[in-house]
Amino acid sequence: MEHDEDEEPPLAVQIQRDDDQSISQQSSVGVTLITGYLGSGKSTLVNHILNSQHGKRIAVILNEFGEEIGVERALINEGEEGAVVEEWVELANGCVCCTVKHSLVQALEQLVQRKERLDHILLETTGLANPAPLASILWLDEQLESDVKLDSIVTVVDAKNVRFQLKEHRGSSSFPEAYFQIAFAKALELWRNSRRKSITLTHSSFNYIMFKPWQTRIWLEEILWEKKHDMDVYRCKGVLSVQNSDQLHTLQAVRELYEIVPARKWKKEENRVNKIVFIGHNLKEDVLISSLRALATC
Numbered sequence: 215m216e217h218d219e220d221e222e223p224p225l226a227v228q229i230q231r232d233d234d235q236s237i238s239q240q241s242s243v244g245v246t247l248i249t250g251y252l253g254s255g256k257s258t259l260v261n262h263i264l265n266s267q268h269g270k271r272i273a274v275i276l277n278e279f280g281e282e283i284g285v286e287r288a289l290i291n292e293g294e295e296g297a298v299v300e301e302w303v304e305l306a307n308g309c310v311c312c313t314v315k316h317s318l319v320q321a322l323e324q325l326v327q328r329k330e331r332l333d334h335i336l337l338e339t340t341g342l343a344n345p346a347p348l349a350s351i352l353w354l355d356e357q358l359e360s361d362v363k364l365d366s367i368v369t370v371v372d373a374k375n376v377r378f379q380l381k382e383h384r385g386s387s388s389f390p391e392a393y394f395q396i397a398f399a400k401a402l403e404l405w406r407n408s409r410r411k412s413i414t415l416t417h418s419s420f421n422y423i424m425f426k427p428w429q430t431r432i433w434l435e436e437i438l439w440e441k442k443h444d445m446d447v448y449r450c451k452g453v454l455s456v457q458n459s460d461q462l463h464t465l466q467a468v469r470e471l472y473e474i475v476p477a478r479k480w481k482k483e484e485n486r487v488n489k490i491v492f493i494g495h496n497l498k499e500d501v502l503i504s505s506l507r508a509l510a511t512c
């Protein structure tokens with residue numbers, strides 16, 4: 215091949231780089247996994263983070279069992295200014311550590327591809343999630359590796375009930391979720407000093423009912439305190455439409471402790487619904503439904 219000795223070599227051209235863009239492409243978004251047993255205070259912690267003045271753009275991924283959808287989000291108040299949550303993703307139909315892994319990966323991919331870059335992602339698991347498979351998704355998935363990274367696993371522990379939760383499974387061949395959640399934690403949040411069955415009371419006929427809070431309290435106390443129907447209710451949570459109130463009320467119970475409190479105003483476009491989730495042993499759906507119906511007709 216002949217070379218023209220006089221030919222000038224091509225000039226090296228400086229590539230103009232948008233520094234901000236290159237930095238943002240290099241750095242990955244941190245994911246904090248918030249785990250902990252049923253009713254330990256995960257949503258309360260998420261609420262606290264979202265309402266703190268940190269100026270960060272945070273997305274929240276909530277994992278709920280199918281029928282709980284909508285309840286969990288109602289229990290987390292978005293900040294007064296409304297801009298604290300950049301994006302909500304609700305993963306339904308199972309536990310994120312087993313059956314909805316694929317949706318989690320998709321949700322993470324979508325979040326990191328957003329035009330507006332996120333500063334952080336909070337992933338709140340169900341109370342019965344084992345964090346190990348989740349940690350491995352966030353560590354090993356090559357496609358995700360460059361965009362998201364596992365920042366930490368925070369396990370919220372209910373100091374009042376943790377001993378009971380751990381003892382309950384002693385001697386059984388399977389480890390309880392509570393063990394795994396604590397074993398994998400980078401940080402333990404100590405709040406408040408076997409598979410369970412979950413029943414969701416949600417029926418179109420309940421949606422037009424406006425409950426009286428004092429009657430609802432009596433109904434709940436009969437179930438939780440007096441064990442009137444011989445059910446072992448570990449956790450109960452829900453949203454209620456209450457008489458003479460424009461506020462959506464939330465119902466929260468962990469064992470015998472419970473509260474029914476106004477959370478926020480019902481939105482104009484929103485249907486006032488009633489939805490209550492029970493988690494425990496020996497739950498009797500027919501008894502719960504009939505006693506709740508009786509309450510509504512009082």
Ligand SMILES: Nc1nc2c(ncn2[C@@H]2O[C@H](COP(=O)(O)OP(=O)(O)OP(=O)(O)O)[C@@H](O)[C@H]2O)c(=O)[nH]1
Binds near residue numbers: 257341406467468
């Ligand atoms: N006294 C007290 N109550 C708390 C504390 N943290 C949470 N709670 C209450 O415990 C109940 C359950 O709290 P959540 O934050 O909904 O618990 P969770 O872990 O998200 O519950 P699940 O999603 O069902 O697993 C609510 O009534 C909270 O108000 C705490 O530090 N002290």
